[in-house]
Amino acid sequence: MRITVVGAGVAGLAVATELADRGHAVTIVARSPEIGMDACSWFAGGMLAPWCEGESAEEPVVRLGQEALDWWDRHIDGVVREGTLVVAHDRDAAELRRFARRTSHFETLDAEGIAGCEPDMEGRFRQGLFFSGEGHLDPRHALKRLAERLRMKGAVFHLGTEAGAVETGADMTVDCRGLAARGDVAGLRGVRGEMLVVRSRDIHFSRPVRLLHPRIPLYVVPRGDGVHMIGATMIESDEKGGISVRSTLELLNAAYALHPAFAEAEILETAADRRPAFADNLPRLIRRGSTLYANGLYRHGFLLSPALARMVAEAVEQPETLSELMEVPA
CATH class of the missing domain: 3.30.9.10 (D-Amino Acid Oxidase, subunit A, domain 2)
Incomplete structure (x- = not known):
């Protein structure tokens, strides 16, 4: 499929990476002129600490966060696994x-x-x-390496561009704009x-x-x-x-x-x-026609983006399947 990903923070780049790995043609559109510079993930700690997060986070954060270390290790260099x-x-x-x-x-x-x-x-x-069993990474290095890897796989970037300002001919759009999507996503x-x-x-x-x-x-x-x-x-x-x-x-x-x-x-x-x-501090997937919103990573951007990206890819490829993070229409 031809898929446009809107947003080039950790959510957008992780989603784009997962889709590109599965053979989809990916275009990334982001308003920032440089990768990560206009995203809160640029200022993140980069801790891959699912068990520590269990002190205050809900159970899905601990369980889904355990996917993060191996996912990041497969996609970038520089992941430190020293606990x-x-x-x-x-x-x-x-x-x-x-x-x-x-x-x-x-x-x-x-x-x-x-x-x-x-x-x-x-x-x-x-x-x-x-x-x-925990680890960490440098967020800025990680974002740049994901972008480099995506370009090597043929992904097209439109940086410094607002959503909807470029025609990509996409079959589907995945919106990962974070707070910039509040006009379209209630409850953020x-x-x-x-x-x-x-x-x-x-x-x-x-x-x-x-x-x-x-x-x-x-x-x-x-x-x-x-x-x-x-x-x-x-x-x-x-x-x-x-x-x-x-x-x-x-x-x-x-x-x-x-x-x-x-x-x-x-x-x-x-x-x-x-x-x-969102109110429960858990991420959410929301489907509206040919657009899928992936948002609400809270303070768990680098920890939960791999699991979120996997669920996005599954939702793209199997629309009838509801992941645990998918919002069920009323």
């Missing part, structure tokens, strides 16, 4: 116990085990959880996330590290060469402006609580954007 380390200070031991009750597939670590995972954390914490809301990127000469993590705190939970994701992404806030807001002073202070204070050496780190970037979400 996730979760720690808490002694005063927040109850947070660690709560996290453990709500998750699975981890081992409990003492101070020696934590230092064995991350030598730069030696002497900092006495208790932690290690999720060895924006959830604002803010992050920092810093470079430290003294801290070199090998895997994402999560610090549990009753007010300011934090994750730090390594990008290599002492560069780390620190995130992220979750604010029910549609505002897209820059990161606030309050959020900057909270993220930096939490990073300092994780390791004091972050106080000497160089701030390379701050950013904020809005994630598209």
